[in-house]
Amino acid sequence: MTYKLECLNPIMRGDIATNELATAIGDACAKNLSVVTYTDGEIYALSAIDEFNYNVIRVEEAEPMCIFTDYSFNMAEAGSNISAELKAAALLNLASEEAFTVDGTSYHVDKESGELFTADGTLVALMSDVRVVDSNAQDTFDVAFKEGLGELMSQMRDENQKAATLTWSLKQRNITKNEEGKEVFEDKLDEEGNPIFMDEELQITELIGTYTITRNMPFYVTNKYAPMSAEHPFGTDGNGMDIFARMMYGGRISLLVGFVVVILSMLIGVILGGIAGYFGGWVDTLIMRLVEIFYCIPSYPILIILGGYMDAARMDAISRLYVMMAVLGILSWAGIARLVRGQILSLREQEFMIATESTGVKVRHRIFRHLVPNVMPQLIVSATGSLGGVILTESSLSFLGLGVKFPLATWGNMIEFVTGLNENLGRYIYIWLPVGLLICFTVISFNFVGDGLRDAFDPKMKR
Known part of the structure; x- marks a missing residue:
């Protein structure tokens, strides 16, 4: 299983040694050890929060330094983000399901689903062992799509499958250029200005614990600039429209x-x-x-x-x-x-x-x-x-x-x-x-x- 660190101490965030420390702590967790001696002589104590989360404490300072977890935060609103303090607080309160406050806002976590809510019931993020990002490593998908992928990937792991397919209604997009001349995706709109959705079959393949999702871009054959005929009395235009x-x-x-x-x-x-x-x-x-x-x-x-x-x-x-x-x-x-x-x-x-x-x-x-x-x-x-x-x-x-x-x-x-x-x-x-x-x-x-x-x-x- 792959783990990562969610740091509590602001000084430790972005530390270049985080990956090595994560490896050392991961080995200790696999061996059910309660103490880790790091390469520079620092000693860390491990205490289990639940089956998937460990509280890591630097012994010299006797204060929580980071949380060792296999969970990722999939945002409910595509493109949004939450602070490291909120992530850490959510992980620490996952087992107890008690309400907690970060930056003046009250939150609570559902242990069964891993969903993070505000006090008024608004879904903020979904804690999952599956992190879904696009090809640019950006979180641009809605939470329903992430949940669907997570369920399919869990099924693939249980059945030891390397490939599977998922049919999902996705927003259709065109590739256009922005003001800087860079190619960007732009939503396709219907005649009323609403986004166009279409069911597509996605291919999911697994390689060394990483899942790649590919979609077949639909290719439409249109009868562009067709001359007058019985089917098209005045022909068709450049988009194949009558x-x-x-x-x-x-x-x-x-x-x-x-x-x-x-x-x-x-x-x-x-x-x-x-x-x-x-x-x-x-x-x-x-x-x-x-x-x-x-x-x-x-x-x-x-x-x-x-x-x-x-x-x-x-x-x-x-x-x-x-x-x-x-x-x-x-x-x-x-x-x-x-x-x-x-x-x-x-x-x-x-x-x-x-x-x-x-x-x-x-x-x-x-x-x-x-x-x-x-x-x-x-x-x-x-x-x-x-x-x-x-x-x-x-x-x-x-x-x-x-x-x-x-x-x-x-x-x-x-x-x-x-x-x-x-x-x-x-x-x-x-x-x-x-x-x-x-x-x-x-x-x-x-x-x-x-x-x-x-x-x-x-x-x-x-x-």
Whole structure:
């Protein structure tokens, strides 16, 4: 059995003689000796804590120096760590299972399972004779996986097996490069931004007490850039995804952006425009100056800067979508506010408004129940006409790589994916041409609807 030292004395931690001392103490434990004389003449006394742990005391100092144990601490939270003081206290209290305090926090150990808990029942670590680390000697696995491996390795030892397999649901990862150019693992995400898990068969082999766990990296054969066929009406892209399905999904995202941005801009514009038109005076002047400021803001440069910031912050696709919709809505309300303000200025002196004032109707009801509904025809026409422009803006930003990112699909980033190949676009015309036509027809359709509604609401067109 392989032992190691968990030092109590801070001076002894990192001592270069620790491995030699561990060997000497291990031999003494195997021979059931209670005293060890080390090579430099120092004398150590051994007292058993339990079957697997020994308290080692330097006789000259008569104080606990280290704990000789075959246990390792597998952290409950991957990548975390605990202090040497907490490890030593946990080992000393393993047999008694009594509560103990380290750095002001109370802990207790379950003797049967070897689990270390805080006073509120939070699992901190699992004490086991099996230590599980990755190829870089880092603790990056969850405790359930470590427990599963520990049970399998115990079974292998009992049955004297040299190899075994374990099926486990593991997080899928890609190899990417960080800002320093080093290759790192990055979690694969689904279209909702959640990590992707997949059952994998792991091979465990034992050699001289060390167990090596290997996983077969899945190799997927995808039909990349397949031409049009009955199975794929518009072919496939560079990831083997069906273009037709991506177009339908991308249309949903593009239309969602259009409707959300228009609704947000209308809410802001109607509220501020209604207040400015009804109250007039300094309130109207203040809001109109704010409108002029927003008219002067260069939208595209701001959106490009924002896209660069989101790239630098490595923001996920869903968050980018929300941020882009919010910013587009905030930058688009000024025209709506000016339209509502102008209409309300002409309506507030009419007889029905005088009647609301004389009957004591509240101001907010006068604005939003009597004035704004009379502006709805103009608002509907304006909103319908704006939808096409918002979709075109989103497509342009995604085409530039500054909008919605993969794995989410929009019409703009589908075209950007093709142009990013640095190849002849004519070779992949079956990808970008249908998407471009969809953008064109959608924008034209909304413009036609807006023109039709404007004519329908215009009294002069009814004569």
